[in-house]
Amino acid sequence: MKPVSPFLETESGTEAGPRVPVSFDGRTLELPEGANLAAALLAAGVQVFRRTPVSGAPRAPYCMMGACFDCLVEIDGVVRQACMIEVTGGLAIRRPHEAHDDPA
Numbered sequence: 001m002k003p004v005s006p007f008l009e010t011e012s013g014t015e016a017g018p019r020v021p022v023s024f025d026g027r028t029l030e031l032p033e034g035a036n037l038a039a040a041l042l043a044a045g046v047q048v049f050r051r052t053p054v055s056g057a058p059r060a061p062y063c064m065m066g067a068c069f070d071c072l073v074e075i076d077g078v079v080r081q082a083c084m085i086e087v088t089g090g091l092a093i094r095r096p097h098e099a100h101d102d103p104a
Contacts, residue, residue: 020089031087038082
């Protein structure tokens with residue numbers, strides 16, 4: 001069942017492209033391959049991409065063009081802007097700067 005989200009997926013043509021599995025904070029999501037990662041995560045119901053380091057305030061995409069840095073996520077161990085990434089299968093996405101299960 002698709003989570004409730006105010007964001008809708010758009011389709012080009014009559015068929016949507018293939019979906020690929022990605023991991024977001026340990027949860028598997030099926031996202032459209034080649035889609036903008038930030039937009040695909042929003043459409044999948046992800047509302048908080050990260051929290052600010054000082055106050056812990058929630059952040060999510062704002063500008064969608066790489067200027068604001070509110071959509072930062074950790075992808076395969078590297079902090080990146082989700083709005084500047086295309087969805088590819090097997091991405092391991094986490095909220096940055098949050099406690100990891102890895103031993104110190």
